[in-house]
Amino acid sequence: MKPIKVGLLGLGTVGTGVVRIVEGHQSDLQSQVGSPIVIERVLVQNKNKARSIGISPDKLTEDAWDIIHDPEIDVIVEVMGGIETTKGYILEALSRGKHVVTANKDLMALHGPEILAAAHENGCDVLYEASVAGGIPIIRTLVEGFSSDRITKIMGIVNGTTNYILTKMSKEGAAYGDVLKEAQELGYAEADPTSDVEGLDAARKMTILATLGFRANVALEDVDVKGISAISREDILYAKRLGYEVKLLGIAERQDDFISVSVQPTMVKASHPIASVNGVYNAVYVYGEAVGETMFYGAGAGEMPTATSIVADLVAVVKNLKLGVNGKQAKLAYKEKKLKTDEQIASKYFMLLHVQDRAGVLARITQAFAEHEVSLESVLQQPNPSNPEAEIIIITHDANKAAASRVLKSLASMEVVKAIKSVYRVEG
Ligand SMILES: NC(=O)C1=CN([C@@H]2O[C@H](COP(=O)(O)OP(=O)(O)OC[C@H]3O[C@@H](n4cnc5c(N)ncnc54)[C@H](OP(=O)(O)O)[C@@H]3O)[C@@H](O)[C@H]2O)C=CC1
Ligand SMILES: N[C@@H](CC=O)C(=O)O
Numbered sequence: 001m002k003p004i005k006v007g008l009l010g011l012g013t014v015g016t017g018v019v020r021i022v023e024g025h026q027s028d029l030q031s032q033v034g035s036p037i038v039i040e041r042v043l044v045q046n047k048n049k050a051r052s053i054g055i056s057p058d059k060l061t062e063d064a065w066d067i068i069h070d071p072e073i074d075v076i077v078e079v080m081g082g083i084e085t086t087k088g089y090i091l092e093a094l095s096r097g098k099h100v101v102t103a104n105k106d107l108m109a110l111h112g113p114e115i116l117a118a119a120h121e122n123g124c125d126v127l128y129e130a131s132v133a134g135g136i137p138i139i140r141t142l143v144e145g146f147s148s149d150r151i152t153k154i155m156g157i158v159n160g161t162t163n164y165i166l167t168k169m170s171k172e173g174a175a176y177g178d179v180l181k182e183a184q185e186l187g188y189a190e191a192d193p194t195s196d197v198e199g200l201d202a203a204r205k206m207t208i209l210a211t212l213g214f215r216a217n218v219a220l221e222d223v224d225v226k227g228i229s230a231i232s233r234e235d236i237l238y239a240k241r242l243g244y245e246v247k248l249l250g251i252a253e254r255q256d257d258f259i260s261v262s263v264q265p266t267m268v269k270a271s272h273p274i275a276s277v278n279g280v281y282n283a284v285y286v287y288g289e290a291v292g293e294t295m296f297y298g299a300g301a302g303e304m305p306t307a308t309s310i311v312a313d314l315v316a317v318v319k320n321l322k323l324g325v326n327g328k329q330a331k332l333a334y335k336e337k338k339l340k341t342d343e344q345i346a347s348k349y350f351m352l353l354h355v356q357d358r359a360g361v362l363a364r365i366t367q368a369f370a371e372h373e374v375s376l377e378s379v380l381q382q383p384n385p386s387n388p389e390a391e392i393i394i395i396t397h398d399a400n401k402a403a404a405s406r407v408l409k410s411l412a413s414m415e416v417v418k419a420i421k422s423v424y425r426v427e428g
Contacts (some may be wrong), residue, residue, distance in 0.1 A: 001035045003035055005040040005072050006022070007043070007075070008079070009043040009079065010080030011051065011055070013302070014103055014303065015077075015080075015181045017304045017310075018039075021307050021311045028146075033322065034324075037314065041060075041066060041070065042059050042281070043080065044183060044290055045062065045065050075098060076099070081260030086104060091118055095118070097125070098124065099124045102131065103131050103310055104131060105204040108128050109203075109220050119327055120327055134306045136299075137296075142154075142212045142391075145344070146286065149288035150289040151286060153211050153286075154206075154250075154284065155249060155250070157247055157283050158200050158250045158251065159301075160281070160300035161188045161201075162279065162281065164182075164188060164280045165180055166184060166245075166246055166248065167278040169183075169231075171245070187301075194416065197227050197310050198229060200328060206262075217334040218337060224260075226262075226263065239301075242393065243271075244269055244426070244428075246265055247277070247332055249265075249266040251264075255278075257338055258340045258344055259339055260339065267350045268427045269427070346398045347426065348395060348396055349424065350422070351392075351422070354390075363389070364416060368395070368414070369394075376400070378395045404423075
């Protein structure tokens with residue numbers, strides 16, 4: 001039983017989890033693949049850094065080529081992050097016939113097609129289950145579990161850091177900055193947490209999910225992205241009072257071959273299951289024409305959940321090695337995408353306005369909605385205890401994005417409207 005030798009690029013949060021699982025579950029892994037799996041060498045930035053696991057110093061290197069050029073290494077597990085340098089390492093590894101497992105959504109969202117094509121040419125596997133939703137096996141589910149269906153919508157919480165922050169703000173009234181720091185300490189956040197809080201991490205994950213789910217060449221620039229940094233505690237309190245939770249949702253929709261993909265803070269009805277997905281947990285809803293509605297739930301970030309997906313991919317690569325079928329999966333034939341226009345994107349909206357508190361104001365405001373053919377589900381007017389203006393909270397019925405923008409433009413030009421405090425998409 002020749003051991004399978006793994007070169008691990010990175011020994012941070014996820015890399016440490018990979019070592020723990022490969023060592024801790026060794027006999028279970030061997031019984032599945034028929035060979036020992038050995039972490040042969042590990043790339044780090046700083047060999048002298050204190051580590052939370054015992055690892056022989058001889059295994060550590062600060063030179064990636066020690067691993068990539070080592071003919072003994074069968075599989076590269078990439079958990080170092082980064083884009084251009086990392087892409088170079090992966091392409092070189094593939095050219096040398098090494099299989100690759102990665103958690104790197106930044107790389108796969110931007111260069112996935114090129115990397116997968118290189119894998120195919122070299123008869124290698126590239127698997128990336130951990131790149132989306134941590135411990136939830138959503139990529140395998142989309143590609144294999146739903147291969148028979150036509151997916152019409154993928155909607156989910158796909159960033160653990162922001163869900164952790166929003167949950168703590170909603171349940172404990174915690175301050176945004178404090179909770180972000182906690183999420184970083186827990187190993188959930190990216191090296192640059194701006195990509196979490198500004199929605200880019202979720203957008204990268206939605207690019208991957210929409211590409212696989214719709215079998216179309218969706219690109220990162222097709223995703224309309226808004227993060228959570230502008231959400232106020234006031235917004236969260238309003239949402240709760242009205243029976244909603246604010247969640248950062250990724251939503252990919254397809255109708256008659258037209259696609260839209262977005263990431264945005266959304267008000268989700270408290271009765272919708274996604275509203276009770278809290279902390280670092282993620283959930284992904286997949287709607288298929290035949291299957292209907294399905295939901296997948298689990299830890300979306302962190303050491304052990306993410307490492308679970310990585311090692312599952314490693315097992316898949318080794319099983320393929322035993323069968324001699326690496327790189328033999330049919331190449332995905334992506335359809336040319338057609339993006340929806342704003343006239344084709346429909347949703348309900350929540351709007352919070354500060355307005356002059358005098359006769360006729362409500363009528364003028366509702367008139368603006370009527371003029372642009374946006375119908376209203378509810379309107380609530382109340383005095384604002386802290387100033388002479390009144391607050392108006394409006395929830396619309398489904399409206400197209402272009403019409404909603406026209407209403408907002410018209411409201412912004414009215415003298416009686418003092419401020420458009422917040423606008424959210426509504427789900428549920
Ligand atoms: N954290 C999470 O919950 C999840 C992370 N991911 C993805 O997994 C990857 C790793 O994340 P995470 O473990 O959190 O990251 P960390 O920052 O915790 O770890 C990165 C590791 O890579 C090493 N490293 C980074 N850059 C280099 C370099 N240029 N040369 C050599 N070594 C380098 C670091 O070395 P040293 O230790 O010496 O500093 C460290 O060991 C990222 O792509 C991330 O997006 C995916 C899903 C979940
Ligand atoms: N920073 C990411 C890590 C997992 O992908 C997140 O918070 O979800």
